[in-house]
Amino acid sequence: MDFILYEVNGAVGTITINREKALNALNSQVLDELSATLDAVDLDTVRCLILTGAGEKSFVAGADIGEMSTLTKAEAEAFGKKGNDVFRKLETFPIPVIAAVNGFALGGGCEISMSCDIRICSENAMFGQPEVGLGITPGFGGTQRLARLVSPGMAKQLIYTARNIKAPEAYRIGLVNDIIKAEVDEQGNVVKSAKEALMEAAGKMAAGIAKQAPIAVRASKKAINDGLQVDMDQAIVIEEKLFGSCFETEDQKAGMGNFLEKDKEKKLKVVPFVNR
Numbered sequence: 001m002d003f004i005l006y007e008v009n010g011a012v013g014t015i016t017i018n019r020e021k022a023l024n025a026l027n028s029q030v031l032d033e034l035s036a037t038l039d040a041v042d043l044d045t046v047r048c049l050i051l052t053g054a055g056e057k058s059f060v061a062g063a064d065i066g067e068m069s070t071l072t073k074a075e076a077e078a079f080g081k082k083g084n085d086v087f088r089k090l091e092t093f094p095i096p097v098i099a100a101v102n103g104f105a106l107g108g109g110c111e112i113s114m115s116c117d118i119r120i121c122s123e124n125a126m127f128g129q130p131e132v133g134l135g136i137t138p139g140f141g142g143t144q145r146l147a148r149l150v151s152p153g154m155a156k157q158l159i160y161t162a163r164n165i166k167a168p169e170a171y172r173i174g175l176v177n178d179i180i181k182a183e184v185d186e187q188g189n190v191v192k193s194a195k196e197a198l199m200e201a202a203g204k205m206a207a208g209i210a211k212q213a214p215i216a217v218r219a220s221k222k223a224i225n226d227g228l229q230v231d232m233d234q235a236i237v238i239e240e241k242l243f244g245s246c247f248e249t250e251d252q253k254a255g256m257g258n259f260l261e262k263d264k265e266k267k268l269k270v271v272p273f274v275n276r
Helices: 028-040 073-091 108-114 142-150 152-161 167-172 194-210 214-227 232-245 250-269
Strands: 004-009 012-017 048-053 058-060 097-101 104-106 118-122 126-128 178-180 190-192
Touching: 004 028, 012 028, 012 194, 028 073, 048 058, 048 108, 048 194, 058 097, 058 108, 073 108, 097 108, 097 194, 104 108, 108 126, 108 142, 118 167, 118 194, 126 167, 142 152, 167 178, 178 194, 190 194, 214 232, 214 250
Parallel strands: 012 048, 048 097, 058 104, 097 118, 104 126, 118 178
Antiparallel strands: 004 012
16 A cells, blocks of 8 residues: 555554645545555454544645546546545445544545545644636535535535635534644643644544444444435335344343343432431
8 A cells, every 4th residue: 555554443443545745635546545445444343434634734635636637538437436436435334434634625635524424623624625616526426415414505605616614614514523623731832733633532532433332333324324315204214124133133232231230230229218
């Protein structure tokens, strides 16, 4: 792997797009390596993934314009399909994926973050779909996921104007779940950079997810993703089947057994109030 780093800490895996000199821009090789990395994740041990970009300046600055500039119509369509196939693999990955967004998340960078389950960003994050300024449309799912995440009207405004937005506005419109700030001491000295604080927050969130019953977490992700594609009558049937699939598993037996045991212990400790 030339451009993807992958490390595992306990039940949490971290994928880093490592093309810092190019602001982690996505070319065909990066997409191929990302796809191969996802295929290699050990789902028996890893329960949550974090996706981030190398360095402090950029999460992913976009697709590689140098590579795209000479594409023919057919080649461009094939490049769009390559990106969409990888992003869809990420979106439907069995376990949750947290995007830890530092710096630029433009074009393909915004699109790949939207393919993740949860997005948290540093205070210096910048989001946008600037493609129309280059004479093209978003090509890796931006026209579809942005409208679903923030509203069709807001998505149209951002795409039509090619305007970039900073972290506070991304949070206001619901594009990100949280903004993580750098830590400073009383004198204003940086104790922990925005990127360091971001990765620490992402790690804590991922660890919290990893502690939950894995079968239930996976079923919940599938229920949400699949349910969003159909009407409510069909969606609740999807939920019912996935709800039922959790029963008779070791996770369900252990989880409910532990709850009932703790509840029993609490009741034994109750001292009746006596009127005096």
